[in-house]
Amino acid sequence: MSKATIKQVAAEAEVSTATVSRVLNDSGYVSAEVKERVFGAIAKLNYQPSAIARSLKQDKTFMIGVIVPDISNPYFMGISRGIEDVVGPEGFQLMFCSSDEAPEKEARLLQLLHEKRVDAIVLATSGGNVANINSLRDNGQRMVLIDRRLEEEAGTNETGLPALDLVAEDNVQSAYELTKALLDDGHVRIGAVNGPTRVSTGRERLEGVLRAMKERGVEDRLLLYSGDFSAEGGIRAVRQFLNEEEKPTAIVSLNNQMSLGVLLELVGSGLRIPGDMAVASFGEVEAGRLLKEPGLYYVDQDPYEMGLQAGDLLLRLIRGENEAHSPSSKIFHHEVKRIHS
Known part of the structure; x- marks a missing residue:
């Protein structure tokens, strides 16, 4: 028929x-x-x-693209849920994409979503795509940055367009306070597990760790492992630290997925947390509550609330409510907490 x-x-x-x-x-x-x-x-x-005909007539597809580094990470899932709860009632659907921390893949996904005529893009960038992002913005693509800044986020592009809307965390201060909690407990030989510094979260969180160590005059006691924001990275970091002649007495892990790897490897090595090795995590790791001797420090993130803020910015962008205003930045500051038995 x-x-x-x-x-x-x-x-x-x-x-x-x-x-x-x-x-x-x-x-x-x-x-x-x-x-x-x-x-x-x-x-x-x-x-x-016809959805296609309707979108051409209304100049809307009612689709929003979401590009995150790891779609399986509960943190980014929480952000996405917050966005969906805001834009969904307004008739918008989300298209989820994972860049796998690969700038080349991110560039392809950005172009694909633009060609699909999505009404806006939410981006947690893997870095290295400032020129591509500026080009899409020049062509009218609406975009909101989530969690991570662009390398030149504070400036403008070649045409003088202002920076993009941003929803992110106060990475420097939170990492500073997380490291300070370990220092206050008497730890000075600390191993830091960080992600790639090509992205703002890697750069800023490391800055916070270094600030706390320098404040105490023990920056030369810091051990650093630069990984890839994955559980495997946390596992490799612990193995490196345990092979040091002077092993650390505490580990600060600057991403929840890496923190999971840290916990798995420490427990697998027969070490007690925090008895043999204290651990501080940027972001709560649910597995930490299963430890026999709870004592894990963590930054209490709220990705769902960040998603709600991003969703609100998206609707304002799509409706043209931000055209006469400078892009806004919503920076979240989170408390350092400790899991207790």
């Missing part, structure tokens, strides 16, 4: 195609009696409106 057209619906309801369009888009006055006839014709003919 061939697909019904809007002209066939109009003929069946004995109205014009413009009237059918007004009924479908709920725009303009149409009497209750005419609406009933139109909906009756739609049901009888099993008419399915």
